[in-house]
Amino acid sequence: PNNQSSDDEPPEVELKELPPYLEYAFLGKNEKWPVIIAKDLNVNKKSALINVLKSQKKAIAWKLIDIRDPEFCSHKILLKEDYSPKVQSQRRVNPKIHDVIKKEVEKLLDAGLIYPISDSPWVSPIHCVPKKGGMTVIKNDENELVPTRLVTGWRVCVDYRKLNEATRKDHFPL
Structure with a gap:
């Protein structure tokens, strides 16, 4: 079965505020496929970049199912000889x-x-x-206005510091 994203179904993404040096451009027939490009490109370079992205649109993994072969982007971890494996215990987390x-x-x-x-x-x-989803201002106990970060979701991260210590250095740290 073809699980590849079709040209009719753009990915469901939330367009977030970008840093001032970046901007969104859109690909596809209906211009609904978002890509992020540099804002300071001149008109010719921007047009050339968008044309290349449009012509190579199928090479972009828009969704996880679009990654054709995970082996293509798998890491090969080369360990130093004098390191033994580390088993770090998982910490308890709340149910949410x-x-x-x-x-x-x-x-x-x-x-x-x-x-x-x-x-x-x-x-x-x-x-x-x-x-992090931006800032808002709330009142604290003393009725003072305090800037506070909005939490828009959670990012799952793996702590590979011990593994990185045991890995022969290359240009692609985990």
Whole structure:
């Protein structure tokens, strides 16, 4: 079955505010496929870039299912000889965060981007950090206005610091 995103179905994404040096451009017949490009490109370069992106649109993984072969983008980890594997214990998380982590792991498993390994000598802890969604102002206990970050969701991260210490250095740290 063809699970590839069709030209009729643009990905469902929330267009977020970009830094001042970036802007959105849109591809496809209905111009509903968002890409982020540099804002300071002159008209000719911007047009040339958008034409290349339009002509190579099928090469872009718009959704997880669009990644044709995860082997293509898999890491090869070369360990130093004098390091032994580290098993770091997982920290307890509250049920809400546990559900966020579970959904993210299931999404990656379903897409074939990760797979279970029951006997791995390495175990790295998972952290869930808030996605920052801008600022708002609220009143504190003393009735003062205080700027506060809005949390718009959660980002699941794996703490690979111990693994990075044991890895021969290359140009692509985890």
